[in-house]
Amino acid sequence: MSTLTTGLSAARPALPSRARRRRTTTPARWGLYAFLLGAAAFFLLPLYVMLITSVKPMEEIRLGNLFSLPVKMTLEPWAVAWAGACTGLQCEGIRGGFVNSLLIVVPSTAVSIFLGALNGYALSFWRPRGGQWLFGVLLLGAFVPYQVIMFPLVRAFAALSLFGTLPGIVLIHTVFGMPVMTLLFRNYYASIPAELFKAARIDGGGFWRIFLQLMLPMSLPIIVVAVIMQVTGIWNDFILGLVFAGRDHLPMTVQLNNVINTTTGERLYNVNMAATLLTSLVPLVIYLVSGRWFVRGIAAGAVKG
């Protein structure tokens, strides 16, 4: 820990670039990288096992040499996972649900983030009467395991003719995403100078204008976090998709689950790992590209003092 702390003391985000270059050789900087690489190793170890498992034939896996590289490497599990593994009567791999997953994840993410941001904005800046109470209850709702309240929701959705439809699954994701999204944005807006909001009020900005034209652009970093959370959560959701989406919109994860989950059937670990890795590609791409929107100092220059 002490190397870490001194490691931090030398390096700072705003360091002049050339000075930084001159300092890369300091032991502190080495400590920093050592920590990061150590952490990365911890995080990557399971991935390593997954990857090598996914390219081993089952015979080798049965031998139980977890960390050893494959003797006979094979990419077949990947092919099988994508297009050959059985998921019931069909044996077409996990690709079947890919489009459905996209159809679900895009609108669900957009709608839930929009509403979360809207709620957070209203709560932080407009403070409507009773809003805090409503938010408190909403937050509490985040702690209810949704399986417990599935029955009434299913009935309600059926009554609204939303059960088993695409809008239905979008709505249910929005509903279950709302507490956390609202919290995320509410707390983010707490750190934006209130004066900005005031200035916009003076400029005649109404509720929506201020939200759309000022606050949303300033929310970029937290939107990135929200996207990470929602894309991951919705992409990986299985039970809601299964229950609410309807047969025609079953997401990829239902196929994934069918591939890797079995009680009494045989398990093809290599295919399971490949399928899992394949399924996680979309969130991973989001993580990778999201970096450029983690902008620094988005409110810089706004207020003095």
Next chain:
Amino acid sequence: MSSVSIHALNIRLGAAPILESLDLQVREGEFLVLLGPSGCGKSTLLHSIAGLLDVDEGRIEIGGNDVTWADPKDRGIGMVFQSYALYPTLNVERNLSFGLRIAGVERHEIQRRVQRAASMLQLDSLLDRKPSQLSGGQRQRVAIGRALVRQAQVFLFDEPLSNLDAKLRAELRRELKQLHCELGSTMIYVTHDQVEAMTLASRIAVMRAGRIQQIGTPSQVYDTPANLFVAGFLGSPSMNFIDGELGPRTDDQVSFIAHRLQVPLGLYPFLQCPQPGRKVVLGVRPEHLTLQPPGEASGHGTVTLVEPMGSHAIVWLDDHGRRLAVQAPAGQEPAPGAKVAFHLDPARVSLFDHATQQRL
């Protein structure tokens, strides 16, 4: 073109009362300058007029309408925030035009007004910078510009020129005055700059700790301050105060008597009958003390410090423990250590009660 009137306004922030039953009438088209020490509540007052703070008690009227609880955008107000509060994600042009776009002003009208404000504020070359890429003074100018492009009924300026250089400040002062004449808007303007206050104000209101101490034309406030605080607050260097008492009435006139100093008060316009023997404070501004040949002298002192100011110099005298500032024309300053005589213009003094600190 609306009057602003404030009745018995109370505002607390946290537990502390910031404004206490404050009354203020600003006439239509008036240019009111608010003066007061740092932290006295000027910004708070502006924010409450703009509707950005909830009023605890009292009433605010703009143009005769009670707007105490009205929405900021319905008050027809343009405001320059002390902290600028620029929109960080919008460039300068957008910052300036934001309000106009909202109001649905026509595109080329927007362009015209933004152009005008930008050139007045010398921001033309910075229009597509983000606030974070501007210098302090440039940010302040954007803040001013954002208010100016609006054709508001009432403008609130919170130290709008404080971070600008003197030259630009002088230019903008002139532009603001002109704008005021053109638009006829009511303006409430906080500043710490005496020149601004004197040149811009139709009236000056002096605040202290959430209360208004005096309100009047610049010369009223400067020449006949209502109390010791106002007298001491305006003017730089500040008025010289001399403790003493009123002497007995002789030749149908009273004099001010202090240690080694006597000032005849025959010309002094007393507000109430002077009571001889009363403890009073006499105030006289540095420019009403002149360094003179010993013949006509009111007193004598030793020069302790000379501060050249360019156009003039401030000479600090020690008159037996009394410290006096005297304004002398540049180039005619005595050297430190010199013994000099000074003359005090009896027609320009102010007298205050020692106990109540009010003007006599």
Next chain:
Amino acid sequence: MSSVSIHALNIRLGAAPILESLDLQVREGEFLVLLGPSGCGKSTLLHSIAGLLDVDEGRIEIGGNDVTWADPKDRGIGMVFQSYALYPTLNVERNLSFGLRIAGVERHEIQRRVQRAASMLQLDSLLDRKPSQLSGGQRQRVAIGRALVRQAQVFLFDEPLSNLDAKLRAELRRELKQLHCELGSTMIYVTHDQVEAMTLASRIAVMRAGRIQQIGTPSQVYDTPANLFVAGFLGSPSMNFIDGELGPRTDDQVSFIAHRLQVPLGLYPFLQCPQPGRKVVLGVRPEHLTLQPPGEASGHGTVTLVEPMGSHAIVWLDDHGRRLAVQAPAGQEPAPGAKVAFHLDPARVSLFDHATQQRL
């Protein structure tokens, strides 16, 4: 107690060059005031001295050591940021003492210094407020305090008093001067207030667009500005400029000749031999124009505007299309519209080449 010297400093922000091969020598214990129009690069210069900005080219030395790439904390610098940069989560007391605590200064020494700074800055009653609960001026004072509690070799002040009222400003000015004498630190001080510049500075440096135009004592800079820009920049209202040319040499002296105006230049200390017929600009400050009885007049004009300033008034004259500002003692101002004569003090004028704008 360290000199600061800057050699051929180049700094760019974004694509634009902000400082261009700037040289500056600040002597040990000197109080250098930096003046310049908004956006000319003053803050940039201070930031680069403090080591907060990447230097593109050039060298910075403090106390003789090359610190171009040294860490800010190793430069022995105290700084007041134009934007204050207070620690928002710490209260005032902590804001002031944070640096000292880290430096491991003794507990009661910290307390002493914080106490001293707080009482000097009149922050005593605000010590446990968070910055968000302070007024603009109070925040600025905290920013000053944070620099002052450090006993730095070099202090950098970026418009430290801009948001304070005149009275407090005058007091703090005095305190700063005193502190400077006590500590003997080198101070570099950005301000837009001429009084501050004149009273505080050992020397004044005037900047424009990233370059230093003139550096000298206050009176040098004020009385003998090196070029038109400096001449026009200092003084409020600004120097009057009159276009004209040098007349032929008569009686061993040249005169300045302009439309309806002739000024003998016998006393003018030319820097180079005057060439008759050369196009020049004559500069004269408002305080060197006096309104006089017509007998001794240099010229005549019509009063267009009178700006009372309390201690004096500025009278704006129109002299056949020439606009002149004249400083008149308060109470002796003519009325607008009056025709008056004025006298120009030939000993106090400045002459500039029309083409190069440099002083002759």
Next chain:
Amino acid sequence: QTRAEVIHWWTSGGESAAVKELAAAYKAAGGTWVDSAVAGGESARAAAINRIVGGNPSTAAQFNTSKQFHDVIDAGLLNHVDDVAQKNHWDKLLPAPILNSIKVKGHYYAVPVNVHMPAWFWYSKTAFDMAGIKEEPKTAEQLFAALDKLKAAGVVPLAFGGQPWQEKLTFDALLAHLGGADLYLKVYRDRDQKAIQSEAFKQVLLSFKRLKAYVDGGAAGRNWNDATSMVIAGKAGVQIMGDWAKGEFQAARQTAGKEFGCFPGLGPRSPYIIAGDVFVFPKTSDPNAIKAQHLLAATITAPAAQVAFSNRKGSIPIRTDVDASAMDVCAQQGLQVMKDASRHLPNPEMLVSPDIAGVLQDIITKYWNTQQPVDEVVKAIGAAVKG
């Protein structure tokens, strides 16, 4: 148009192949099989029930042959298939335990698909050879002796997955094979406190715990197929597991009788625990759907479909009047046993509600993993079966 949407949890390769047989048979009978596979019994059942609640039920849904779907029957949400059952004489055809499960108040609410026997013994021939074990153990003593020999030979005697359901399954196997069918039924069916407090039952519990000594240190949490892999690799001697384990051996290209051996219990009279899967038919009044349901019930139970399905699935048919020649050694052995109705033993889930079954599982797993005294366990089981 007889279109049947079927929710089931058969998603792995072998299971898919088995479902295909059903689908093919259904298609041959003139229906259209619409497949809704959801892996995991709990998920699949949850999906089925939610679809029912949401008013959009599937035509059929898989459950285990047990009391799992009795609540749904009670709520009146299932159609019965009495017509089919009567026409095909299910009463005579089906083993009693299965009938007990699907027949409620005289109506047939489900169609059985297969029979699984959850308590087979699988052993590695190499390991047995190495340990010098000549023949399959026929008694409890022989079993423990064999385990001891295996241990001495340096292999893991018992391949074991330390998951609650596997522990419970092992316990049930011991109860049936060591305690006997009588004790088993007294405990689970009659919930006879005396039987539970009996010395015999206690001995079963103790024998069960004795097994722990033959288990390796990494057993906790292990999946059953990983345990099977140990047998396949010869790292372990025996595994007690359902007949589905056969699939693993097959996948590893091992054949029964050659690389590995199987026996359904200790000795020639050992009981045969019957488990398996059924399809239920969510309530609908749509005549087409009802037709589809009936057709499904009829095709599934047909002998050809049964054999085809079971061969793929690793289970055995629900009826014994089928041609067993195409089946593997273990399956044939199972089918042979099935012919003797006296050896039929219902699995515990057919005898107690899922809730009680769960509590029993908790008790057993706790007993297995902690130092709990056996008397306490007896007491806990006694309390649990009371409900």
Next chain:
Amino acid sequence: MNRTRRRPVRLHRWAAYTAMLPMAATVLLAYVGTVAWSVRVSMSSSRSLPVDDFVGLAQYSRLFGSDRWLLSLENVALFGVLFIGACLVLGFLLAVCIDQQVAGEGALRTVFLYPYAMSFVATGLIWQWMLNPELGLQASVRSLGFEHFHFDWIVSQDKVMYAVVLAAVWQASGLVMALMLAGLRGIDDSLWKAARLDGIPTWRVYLNIVLPLLGPSIATAVVLLSVSVVKVFDVVVAMTQGGPGVASEVPAKFIMDHLFGRSNIGLASAASTVLLLTVLALLAPWLYARQRAARREAPGGAR
């Protein structure tokens, strides 16, 4: 008292109220309504399907008579403390380190985040393998010659929860990192300048200034993590199935087991009601305190 007079309802808030309608509807219908329903179910004898008889608090008394439930509560408390603590610390450190303009920031961020993208059904298995003493790390290290290396948390009754925490932290700390990173990036650069000038070591700035400034982000993270603590299920099922024995049982697993496998939604509803009440008891004082603090900081509801 000068605050007694009620502020008139202002027209401009209508937009705000309208915008909150979806939230209000969600709260009332999707949460309050359904939770009320499940409380009702918890007082019935419902098994696979809800029935509306009334059995009073029978399910609750059964719940608290269950060793497994009580153990679950203990486990989740331990899990919660360790998991939240570790995630916050690790997430914060990672965010801080990544924020030092390190090379390969994007890759590192993805490395720390990827576990979050993976379904735990598979990664849980990997962890199970890796932690398995016969198969995973212990065996590997021993085979390298360290015969006495001991790492068998997952099969130990006492330590299995730590193993679960380990895997859960592995999964969730990346998200905390992202949250903190968003917060860090919002901090005004001039603060850093001031601190560097004051000669404050960077770690002190992080500790004394940045950390408090990240208060809202941390609050968000704590709530997020708490939600996942209360709902922790996948990790346990994938890694240990609640075992060895019942040593790693958690409330959510108890609820799911009874909801599905054991067909006792009455008991499951009772359990989730108890959980919810516990959360309420923990959350309410915090929310209340925050609200009061907010009122104090923004007096009169500055707007």
